[in-house]
Amino acid sequence: MLSEVFVIEGVLSAPTFEGWVRSHADRIGVAARFRESGADSVSVLVEGPPALLDAMEMACLLGPIDVWVERIVREAA
Template structure:
């Protein structure tokens, strides 16, 4: 990263730090390879600096809880709807949740 990139990243980080924290549960329905999709979701959540968790139920349902600034949650929702190459996301539902101020990190459940 050069100096201009560093400055852009710092400005974006500062702007997002001021954004209100929101939380949602994202349910994905489709056909997935659970192990690779869970890893992919964790990677995206960490890149977007979101806290929360992911849980696969079989190869057809994925439950994701994410918390952070709304623009990053929107980006996560878009990324999940597209999914990785080996996932066929057919349905997506998003429900608002109350943020948990003690929630940190992103983990795999179950």
């Protein structure tokens, strides 16, 4: 198990984004806790096995249609 902070940057003002991230985390079985939420940056604590953290990053990079994710910086928690 790994704990990482995902700093997600982009155009993230859509109110549905946080729910979308939580819902995807539930679908793939990783824990996701929001630490900070802004219109252009969001930071989420993500916990799970390495391959699933990668999977979480893949899904969030594309995200829902009403947000644009520019990049995700992953840092050890």
